[in-house]
Amino acid sequence: MSDQTASQTGAGSGQERIGLLRVLGPAHVWALGVGIVLVGEFMGWNFSVGKGGAYGALIACWVIGLLYTCVAMIDSEVTSTVAAAGGQYAQAKHIMGPLMAFNVGLYLVMAYTMLEAADALIVGDLLMILAEQTGYDALDPKPFVVLVISFLAFLNYRGVFMTLSLNFIITAAAFVSIVILFVGVQPWNPGAILKHSELLTDLPYGWIGVIASFQFGIWYYLGIEGTCQAAEEVRSPSRSLPLGTMTGIITLLIAATLTWYVCTGLIPWEYLGQATVPLYDAARMTGSTVLQVFLFVGTLFAATASANGCINDASRAWFSMGRDRYMPQWFGAVHPRYRTPFRSIIFLIPIAVSFAFTGLLDQVITFSILSGLLGYTFMPINMILFRRKWPLGSIKRGYVHPFHPMPAIVLMILCITTFFATYLGFGLQLLAMMAFYVVVSIWFVKHRYKYVRRADQFTMNWPKPVGY
Amino acid sequence: MWILLEYIAWGLSAAMLLWIVADAVRVNREFDEETLLSSKEGVDELLEHGAVNGNAEDRS
């Protein structure tokens, strides 16, 4: 999201871009990351309750928090050197090679497009529930799903964003609604509204359920690594990026724990594990109209902010691949007036709309999670090769993460565990996703790569890597 | 009331999507492909003080 915004402002102000750009501090980085991710507290995380019970979901939330801590450490170091737009895609292109970069670019596109579909789907479901409450139970969510996607695509197309400030405000409002709900249920007075002692049960599946719930544990944080794409706009990346990302993760840990606490104290876990809008349901259960309105608006805002960032990021990644000829060159076009990757934005609309139309929230989310997870699996390999090909001292690093290679090893183990978690219950979907990436990879090697200019891909002014 | 809202939502979406497509077609006609594809990767532009997406020249 951030890098796109940068190019908007940058393009408008012509050559003074650098001066204008390096204005963001850790607080902005924090807000950027949380903006895309916060919607995860309003929907999706609760499927981990379904897979492993209430306590299982809490354990998953914390363990996956560790996974993301490793992601943040590794990503901060690489990003502080590849301090430019493109994010993980540009990293992969320079450190591991074209095929990996092609795949990483696709992970970004798929993860964000599916997240966008889930966001739109949620808006439709939320309105359906509202209509039911007002006595009309035949509302068709489709027009509203299309409305959300086309409205945000329209904004993105025109580059009329102010995305940064707009997203700040709506994200902050969404965050406040969680805090208000937490205060509203009187956590200091257990038993009055919150009934944990009667509602919490033992682990319904035992410990294997806890591992299975790691799959949706990802949803609490998915997208936070996008903060590292702000590298280009940050005043002092070496300080701001690790700080902003880590405080972002801590904020999400707190928000996630609050959300978990409120929801499990109000809703039986069997319902919670299948709900589409758990926080709004929790507000309904309090019987307070004020809380209901707050959470309705909060959910709506969180979904919109997230979808907005997703359209931005997905089209940006697709555009970058078009520019490098990894995808048809046609997609590498920039709108002469709005300076946006307009063809990529248009191309991705039907995909988002059709997946949102299925109404299968858990599966759409799983596609997003799997693409994200493949991206995290790439990171430890990338990190180890990065330190080997460009050892410390050979290029200037803004930030060097401690304890190498421990974070890489821990991250790898957690990724493998999460693949296993997805296999439990969603095994066929995992295979479908892998089939997709295997086929496109072969297509890339056999067909697509012949259109790519070789040396032009390497754009950093780094020395020749060790061992080449 | 909800049914009316559904129609309004369909209408607004259609209007915005049509506008997007119409604009894209117009741009494709007005500008030649070279101009539209003239953007370069952000990495070197950061060093050259250019704009990331902005190498495309506005001819209008």
Add this chain to the structure above:
Amino acid sequence: MSKRYDPPKQSGIGQFFDAVFLLALVYFVLFIPLIFGLTGANSTNVMPETVNWETLGQNETMQAQWEKLGYTPETAAEMITQRFDYSIDPLMLIITAVIILGYFVFLVKVSDKELREVIRERFDT
């Protein structure tokens, strides 16, 4: 030393076919299994013979919350009894593991080969 690789220019039709191919792949591999319900979670339902809150294992507080959500024992029964099937089929697990591992090995190997070519052209010519 090594000659610069000069890629062919792709025609508009070729680009169009590539875009259509990707779109088709997304729909065939990801979308169709989804709408035909092939990919959903494997789950089972064990319904008690008589359906009421007690046989569904819901205590008084749970019952009250279900009712607040607008459910009766009959409408909630399916939700409550639904359980994921976590039985592991060793063959499927091995196949899945081999596919993921093989995919990454393929990526690392081929990417490295391609990167060597890029580096050679960039630094040696």
